[in-house]
Amino acid sequence: MKTAVLIDSNAGIKKDEAKELGIYLVSTPIIIDGEVYFEEENLTQEQFYEALMSDKDITSSMPSPGDVMDMWDELLKEYDEVAYIPLSSGLSNSCHAAVQLSDEYDGKVQVVDDHRISVTMRQSALDAKWMADNGKSAKEIKEALEQNAYNSAIYLTVEDLKYLKKGGRVTPAAAALGAVLNIKPVLATKGGKFDAVEKVRGMKKSIAKLLDYTEQTLDKLIEKNNVSQIRIGVAGTFLNQEDADNWYNMVKDRFIDIENIEYDPLSLVVAVHTGPNAAGIGISVILRDE
Structure with missing residues (x-):
């Protein structure tokens, strides 16, 4: 077969x-001002982020x-x-x-x-x-x-709430308040819609909380699985490689017992909703015997 x-x-x-x-x-597909684009076909990373930060009308579709x-x-x-x-x-x-x-x-x-x-x-x-x-x-x-679906979790924090607002993930009022007070949410999902598990002021504090929540989830997964089965996927929508490397190294330094840690840029389809400079972590239990 x-x-x-x-x-x-x-x-x-x-x-x-x-x-x-x-x-x-x-x-x-990614729709920009009514035109249909596909990542790696007729849309580069540079073109996408230029359009995103120019406040063009951008949505994703199935x-x-x-x-x-x-x-x-x-x-x-x-x-x-x-x-x-x-x-x-x-x-x-x-x-x-x-x-x-x-x-x-x-x-x-x-x-x-x-x-x-x-x-x-x-x-x-x-x-x-x-x-x-x-x-x-x-x-x-x-x-x-x-x-094995729920033996996983994703935590994410974003620099600007306006992209989540555009996608209907947060209300306009909440996005406006967040901009004024520099509020950054820590978002979590196990496959459903992203829920805000905490809101803090400033990206530095948000990153710290994101790492704390990741550690709590890791501890629960390690109780039921061998640590060698755990994979951490470090993700982001960083505009330069240095920021991506810094985020990856921060996660590696925090979780030194996890050998399987890799960095994967978020797809442009996901970036439509997170905006640039979002930072995320995905935790999974590996099924395959390596």
Whole structure:
């Protein structure tokens, strides 16, 4: 049984890396002033952030159902089955739409709803590929990933609330108050909408709180899992490499017992809602035996 692993670009895996890993990718559209763009196709990081900070009208959408089905059809010419991992159903309708579309494929397409985004979704893709390479069916992959779904968490803090306001994640009044008082939220998700677990004044304090919440969650996961199974994905929308490196090193210095720590830039689809200079951490329990 040959099983293909397909993800959307919310996972933050770039095209070259996906090709190297043997994972397939469907792009999520970004709409800028009414025009449709796709990361790495007709939109660079520089172009995106220039448009974002110029206050252009920018939104994200779910992958076109037609594009998704075309990808399934193409993959099923070479593979027996497809395990498709879209963005969490708690954050987008793309998962529900894909489940409905998959009904036409007689079980050959299994849509995984493992309630993940960004670096934790990336981890799901890597686990899925490992399982596929070791002979697991698409259904087995779906069941394993969904069972492991909540052995993960994401914490995030943003520099400017206006981008969350644009996406309806915070009210205009809260965003205005935050700007005046320099309020920075610490946001958390386990696959649903991001909730503010704490609000503090200043980015430095927000980062400190983010690390504290990460440590609390890590302690709980380590109680039930071997520490070697824990992966930390350090993420951000930093505009220069030095800031990204500083954030990555800060996390590594804080969690010295975790060997598996990597930095992954947030995808542009996610950056639509966070804005530039957001800092995040995703924690996952690894399924694959490395």
